[in-house]
Amino acid sequence: MPRELELHPDRLLPVDPSVRGLARELYASVRGLPVVSPHGHTDPRWFAGNGTFGNATELLLVPDHYVFRMLYSQGVALEDLGVRNRQVDPRAAWRLFAERYWLFRGTPSRMWLDWVFAEAFGMGVQLCAGTADLYFDTITEMLASDAFRPRALFERFNIEVLATTESPLDSLEHHAAIRASGWKGRVITAYRPDPVVDPDFEGFGANLDLLSHLTGEDCRTWTGYLAAHRQRRAFFASMGATSTDHGHPTAATANLPASEAEALFGKIVAGAFTPAEAELFRAQMLTEMAAMSLDDGLVMQIHPGSFRNHNAQVFERFGRDKGADIPTRTDFVHALKPLLDRFGNERDLSIILFTLDESAYARELAPLAGHYPCLRLGPAWWFHDSPEGMRRFRRMTTETAGFYNTVGFNDDTRAFLSIPARHDVARRIDCGFLAELVAEHRIEDWEAAELARDLSYDLAKKAYRL
Amino acid sequence: MPRELELHPDRLLPVDPSVRGLARELYASVRGLPVVSPHGHTDPRWFAGNGTFGNATELLLVPDHYVFRMLYSQGVALEDLGVRNRQVDPRAAWRLFAERYWLFRGTPSRMWLDWVFAEAFGMGVQLCAGTADLYFDTITEMLASDAFRPRALFERFNIEVLATTESPLDSLEHHAAIRASGWKGRVITAYRPDPVVDPDFEGFGANLDLLSHLTGEDCRTWTGYLAAHRQRRAFFASMGATSTDHGHPTAATANLPASEAEALFGKIVAGAFTPAEAELFRAQMLTEMAAMSLDDGLVMQIHPGSFRNHNAQVFERFGRDKGADIPTRTDFVHALKPLLDRFGNERDLSIILFTLDESAYARELAPLAGHYPCLRLGPAWWFHDSPEGMRRFRRMTTETAGFYNTVGFNDDTRAFLSIPARHDVARRIDCGFLAELVAEHRIEDWEAAELARDLSYDLAKKAYRL
Amino acid sequence: MPRELELHPDRLLPVDPSVRGLARELYASVRGLPVVSPHGHTDPRWFAGNGTFGNATELLLVPDHYVFRMLYSQGVALEDLGVRNRQVDPRAAWRLFAERYWLFRGTPSRMWLDWVFAEAFGMGVQLCAGTADLYFDTITEMLASDAFRPRALFERFNIEVLATTESPLDSLEHHAAIRASGWKGRVITAYRPDPVVDPDFEGFGANLDLLSHLTGEDCRTWTGYLAAHRQRRAFFASMGATSTDHGHPTAATANLPASEAEALFGKIVAGAFTPAEAELFRAQMLTEMAAMSLDDGLVMQIHPGSFRNHNAQVFERFGRDKGADIPTRTDFVHALKPLLDRFGNERDLSIILFTLDESAYARELAPLAGHYPCLRLGPAWWFHDSPEGMRRFRRMTTETAGFYNTVGFNDDTRAFLSIPARHDVARRIDCGFLAELVAEHRIEDWEAAELARDLSYDLAKKAYRL
Incomplete structure (x- = not known):
């Protein structure tokens, strides 16, 4: 839950x-x-x-060095996040991020991202391993709309x-x-x-x-x-x-x-x-x-x-x-x-x-x-x-x-x-x-x-x- | 008012x-x-x-580098404040200061000066463009008294x-x-x-x-x-x-x-x-x-x-x-x-x-x-x-x-x-x-x-x- | 009292x-x-x-450079505290410390020591000149017990x-x-x-x-x-x-x-x-x-x-x-x-x-x-x-x-x-x-x-x- x-x-x-x-x-x-x-x-x-902005990973993860540096500092390879790597499955990259979202506790990235999730995309549940796909799909779908x-x-x-x-x-x-x-x-x-x-x-x-x-x-x-x-x-x-x-x-x-x-x-x-x-x-x-x-x-x-x-x-x-x-x-x-x-x-x-x-x-x-x-x-x-x-x-x-x-x-x-x-x-x-x-x-x-x-x-x- | x-x-x-x-x-x-x-x-x-101490400008403005440096940083010429300039009208200098007293919000100078105004001189209104002359006259007059x-x-x-x-x-x-x-x-x-x-x-x-x-x-x-x-x-x-x-x-x-x-x-x-x-x-x-x-x-x-x-x-x-x-x-x-x-x-x-x-x-x-x-x-x-x-x-x-x-x-x-x-x-x-x-x-x-x-x-x- | x-x-x-x-x-x-x-x-x-750990001075004063540096900074000689000096009477050294315990107000040493006094040794009164001997005797006695x-x-x-x-x-x-x-x-x-x-x-x-x-x-x-x-x-x-x-x-x-x-x-x-x-x-x-x-x-x-x-x-x-x-x-x-x-x-x-x-x-x-x-x-x-x-x-x-x-x-x-x-x-x-x-x-x-x-x-x- x-x-x-x-x-x-x-x-x-x-x-x-x-x-x-x-x-x-x-x-x-x-x-x-x-x-x-x-x-x-x-x-x-x-x-x-x-x-349009593409998928969640392309927009929110790959370009944000505040985010991927933290994941990198904890042992995640940059290429697995899609950084300079178009071969990666964006959903897989997003999951790596979602599973480790707790790493951002106490950081401004967490506050900015939660705002984006809640206010820009209307997400009502928190990002975690269990909601990774829901997030990826919802955001990616919304990004395809004119409103985004x-x-x-x-x-x-x-x-x-x-x-x-x-x-x-x-x-x-x-x-x-x-x-x-x-x-x-x-x-x-x-x-x-x-x-x-x-x-x-x-x-x-x-x-x-x-x-x-x-x-x-x-x-x-x-x-x-x-x-x-x-x-x-x-x-x-x-x-x-x-x-x-x-x-x-x-x-x-x-x-x-x-x-x-x-x-x-x-x-x-x-x-x-x-x-x-x-x-x-x-x-x-x-x-x-x-x-x-x-x-x-x-x-x-x-x-x-x-x-x-x-x-x-x-x-x-x-x-x-x-x-x-x-x-x-x-x-x-x-x-x-x-x-x-x-x-x-x-x-x-x-x-x-x-x-x-x-x-x-x-x-x-x-x-x-x-x-x-x-x-x-x-x-x-x-x-x-x-x-x-x-x-x-x-x-x-x-x-x-x-x-x-x-x-x-x-x-x-x-x-x-x-x-x-x-x-x-x-x-x-x-x-x-x-x-x-x-x-x-x-x-x-x-x-x-x-x-x-x-x-x-x-x-x-x-x-x-x- | x-x-x-x-x-x-x-x-x-x-x-x-x-x-x-x-x-x-x-x-x-x-x-x-x-x-x-x-x-x-x-x-x-x-x-x-x-x-006696002379007028308000001579006592409170000209010698106080905490005060005139702030005015200077915001484009007021030092000579217009009477710094090394005896030609300036002290009342005119005081007005330049009074009109910009809001620049000192959040600074200790503001707290010290307000104390001087209220406690030393008994001023009951705040310094601003509208009270510049009242301040100048009151302070200058009090400075001429023995109590000062x-x-x-x-x-x-x-x-x-x-x-x-x-x-x-x-x-x-x-x-x-x-x-x-x-x-x-x-x-x-x-x-x-x-x-x-x-x-x-x-x-x-x-x-x-x-x-x-x-x-x-x-x-x-x-x-x-x-x-x-x-x-x-x-x-x-x-x-x-x-x-x-x-x-x-x-x-x-x-x-x-x-x-x-x-x-x-x-x-x-x-x-x-x-x-x-x-x-x-x-x-x-x-x-x-x-x-x-x-x-x-x-x-x-x-x-x-x-x-x-x-x-x-x-x-x-x-x-x-x-x-x-x-x-x-x-x-x-x-x-x-x-x-x-x-x-x-x-x-x-x-x-x-x-x-x-x-x-x-x-x-x-x-x-x-x-x-x-x-x-x-x-x-x-x-x-x-x-x-x-x-x-x-x-x-x-x-x-x-x-x-x-x-x-x-x-x-x-x-x-x-x-x-x-x-x-x-x-x-x-x-x-x-x-x-x-x-x-x-x-x-x-x-x-x-x-x-x-x-x-x-x-x-x-x-x-x-x- | x-x-x-x-x-x-x-x-x-x-x-x-x-x-x-x-x-x-x-x-x-x-x-x-x-x-x-x-x-x-x-x-x-x-x-x-x-x-066993010996006496109060040997255990708590002589080895603790956080403590004796503060006393030294206020004019107490290190040798009088027993630092590299086995000739000193440990009780006398302890008294020098106890008389100046107020020097530690606001320092972590004070908090750590009070914990040691109260929790480890069960002292119920504060350390000061008047309780120096009580402290020295109580602590030294307890240190001789198996529990310590x-x-x-x-x-x-x-x-x-x-x-x-x-x-x-x-x-x-x-x-x-x-x-x-x-x-x-x-x-x-x-x-x-x-x-x-x-x-x-x-x-x-x-x-x-x-x-x-x-x-x-x-x-x-x-x-x-x-x-x-x-x-x-x-x-x-x-x-x-x-x-x-x-x-x-x-x-x-x-x-x-x-x-x-x-x-x-x-x-x-x-x-x-x-x-x-x-x-x-x-x-x-x-x-x-x-x-x-x-x-x-x-x-x-x-x-x-x-x-x-x-x-x-x-x-x-x-x-x-x-x-x-x-x-x-x-x-x-x-x-x-x-x-x-x-x-x-x-x-x-x-x-x-x-x-x-x-x-x-x-x-x-x-x-x-x-x-x-x-x-x-x-x-x-x-x-x-x-x-x-x-x-x-x-x-x-x-x-x-x-x-x-x-x-x-x-x-x-x-x-x-x-x-x-x-x-x-x-x-x-x-x-x-x-x-x-x-x-x-x-x-x-x-x-x-x-x-x-x-x-x-x-x-x-x-x-x-x-």
Whole structure:
């Protein structure tokens, strides 16, 4: 007899009855606000083509590295889950997952998935070995219906705007198709130049050539390369982009004299560079991108500090984004100084900082954002996009940076169906935090009500210029 | 219609009714204890001259870098707030602040300021754009009255002792004037030798010459330089000092053989030193200061880990202490070892450690203070002198260092009017923490009552030998 | 009139009445489970000889560096407590401790000791100056009785299995004697090769010679040395060992080609090595040990990041383990990569990671354990084996690693009488954490019940292959 699946209306709200009452009221006032998703990794092709999503395994298991990394850590082979393996029976893969769903107890994946199961698919029983087939069949069947096509879900999810993330080498054809289709959903792109900025990126040299081809600039010269960036940024902006995104190993920035930057670029394009020179080039490019942002108004996001593809064997066999990216200690104080020395006091520049190193929240990031006009703090990111992670973020940043140097929530996900669940978790946690401040008489109830809306909706729109 | 301003009697106490009840009782027993302020940055001139404080902007806005840094981070120009700008209309500056007072929601500045507004000035409405002028006029008018002269406030605030911080180059004339005046308020100095210890300090060379002039020692020789320190320390002690204070970029200490120390000093005075040599010199001087403390009994405070004047443009235009000091990661385990190898087991030496790097609380500082007889932990400092910061401090240090290796509260402020508010916050948070321990049956109620008094009053007096 | 000593049945459970109710139920279901102690430092001689424990000071004060370090930090001389000083009157030492028992307020030592006093010895009044002699006499008298012999306590404490930790140089004669005695208590060893793996260990060269002697291998050759390890591991396994343990200054691993490893070993045995070479050798040996674990199935534990014997004077006079080991910042992401590149994907290898650097919990350890099949997270260790420390551990690891990449509790103690108290604290804290998750509707009550048993009992047995 499978157990009932039911999402409790008070989930994630503080336990104390009086605080929970306050939190409930705050949450009630924001739960229906539209979703603003200014940074994420959904596929624009979905909204362009509006096709169906396939089966449960393809949609919910194979692309979700949060899910399969946990199964992998407990001895399940990635190929048996269908990762880079089209031979696998999707139902068999789903069963492996369902039988081990208890591994996710206490994780945000469990909360997001239960939301998807209950709210998106209307499942009334819990996922376990005994319900694996019921789940697989029900979900797969529903996915074939029109109500589960991407645009229908976008509308049902009350998404006001959704940003995807593309390389400068992307033609943005899907974004063009969305615009040409007459559909009213607002899906915009964001400029993520890592493939042509990071000399260690796979295929970097070929990427430069492709960038030359796309722009008509000679991207093997420094001036041509920079011009190509400017051109692609303008093109991205024309396709709705309001932001750029930079995923570097560290937060290092540099501010070299033009001639040194050019000479460095020469080494980089020649492929004759040391690891330190690659790092210096990435560092210089953050400052160049800030300069361009000051010109074209694109908001700059820096996502530093992930050691990508830590598991060499998994990378070799299965490629990127397989749950083996591991955070590292990240310095911001020294790393950002060159950029800040040049642009730190620009009120028209907006740089949103993210971190995977929570020890920097109170020590470095809140003090930096609480001083420099150009800096804002992105929300708790990735591993920290979780109830406890969000609470730590608020507790460790608010007292120094305030709420208004933060930028609302990012779901940052490729798991489209979980987007409402993720925003819902953020709204619940923020309302709970605000309710605690009210209960301790640190802010008043009317302030909490304003803040609940700011954190759920307004700050994201403002920070990302949406 | 402006909103009422009223400080809730239970503010900052834990929310659970039974814990709040315990916390209320503990707080009631310590709220009236005198304020012991063993470390801070008020101006002794105030108490010597006992003049009036000027207008609201001059007193509450221009000198408070906690306040103007937040406004600056949100695009307000420092010069428009009157920072290093006497041309600004103080009322206009005050309005800029008042209109943006909501930026401080959730920050300790908001709590301190509301206390000052409500308790010190009796304001009954909240600060906002609509009450800006009312605030400016009321506060400015009250500041002109005798009740708001420094000595009257000192007495009204029930301050038992207040330490200021001076450079060895200071004549301490204001302290002398206070003593000569017959006023009974106890205002003492503390010896902060950074201007003559840190080779990177502005005007270091000239400072050495001035020190020579003041002491009659030749401070360009190692023995003369050390003798000058000893002489000034004795003078400071004669003006009430019981402590020294050292604000170095890191916690590095060194213990060079005398001949090497002397040779290093030679390079320093010649101005021919590398950054590493400057760091080594500061490191050596901490150990020299510890040696002198063992002789003269002055308690030593180390405040390391602030990257001072991080914003080059702001520093150039507006000078030091403009809200642009940013904490950095700080090692204590290796850094303090040379000093501890020499003096760590001295029971008569007392060194109080502070940090801006909370990751060191449980990892390094509590274990060090829980072993070495000479070490004590200063309270949560600067950015962490806040409700959440103080809670983290207690949660992360108590289990390893106990309460009795900590030293009570420091307000560490130049914002004189906020001193009672800051001590009040600390007492509330500590009582709340103790109440939680009682509620979890980790200590008993009578122990909590003793501890509440210890943390609010006794430990500070004992640790600072007051 | 001394105060009553009574352990509150709800101690350490969450304060909110509804959460406390849930926690109480969970705790009631696990409090009686047998103690599984897979890692610790008790003396096998106790169980072999089953003699009596001597007096209160010898048993509870002199060997417990948690206790005497706190007294030392507050100015009590170690020799006056009987540390390395057999001349001291044990009653006088006990009085020094009793008079200062208030120093332990808020520490786990206080909770463990109160448990020992109340539960093990039946004391009904609190320890203080006035009850010092009563305590000393009562405890010392009870220790002379049969009920307080090691085996009787082992049985009374409901210990299912207890692992000690021995050097490869240990004859394991006491373990042999236990087995030969016919006593049914399961006391097993664990292989801790630091004395013959760490070139900086006192007597390293002589230790190699002794290892040669014990094994008949030439441990001054690389192949002989490795063979000796294999032989001793097999011997340890025959005496019940299921794990090895490695206490290195850092988590550095290396994976040198065999010829380079051999050449490095040549330098090490010649005593002609740099600190970096010593570190590289320790790093290489972790990988060698992992290789052997893959062969012989011993679970590998890594306990890195303690700066041992930080206090040079105390080390010189009193030796190791005198409360002067201080945690340091510890990197895992880069440090473990060489080992993980080679063995990270082995499902049959099990490596349990511990840390004294809590900043690594959420940033490095949970992401690593939530991906690599061979990795598990050990519980909150040493300074962090405390109520707040355990809560931080669960809050910072669960969301990314889940519960099932953790391994239950380790008491890791040489204080035999405190073992039940330590497991009891862990069970209470874990049940409280689970109750909070239930109260926030993050897991269901039946899941919490399963998890309570897993965390208290099953995971330790499984992870340590007991």
